[in-house]
Amino acid sequence: MLTITPQAIQYIKERNNAIYLELPPVIDCCMHLQEAPMINLGNPPKPECHEKLEISGVTVYLPHNLPTIPLTIIITSFLGFKRLAIEGWKLA
Numbered sequence: 001m002l003t004i005t006p007q008a009i010q011y012i013k014e015r016n017n018a019i020y021l022e023l024p025p026v027i028d029c030c031m032h033l034q035e036a037p038m039i040n041l042g043n044p045p046k047p048e049c050h051e052k053l054e055i056s057g058v059t060v061y062l063p064h065n066l067p068t069i070p071l072t073i074i075i076t077s078f079l080g081f082k083r084l085a086i087e088g089w090k091l092a
Helices: 006-015
Strands: 002-004 018-022 038-041 050-055 058-063 071-078 081-087
Touching: 002 006, 002 050, 002 058, 006 058, 006 071, 006 081, 038 081
Parallel strands: 002 071, 018 058
Antiparallel strands: 018 038, 050 058, 071 081
16 A cells, blocks of 8 residues: 655655656565665556556656565755655565
């Protein structure tokens, strides 16, 4: 289940009206680790690898292999620069 905060929705709509998530490669040595998905503005380069949803007027493309855990897209800020981030992801 994916939710998007109102601030993140506004941020997305100001820049583009679509986002897509990409899962980084799995680190698999002693433990099975996977970093949080990266959030990109726009449409994915390979739409066939994603499921298309609409959440609060925003088109969202999710990878087919995204775990079904509660996640929230939020806005974070560092030195005045805003970016989208995932909240609720567990590394292992």
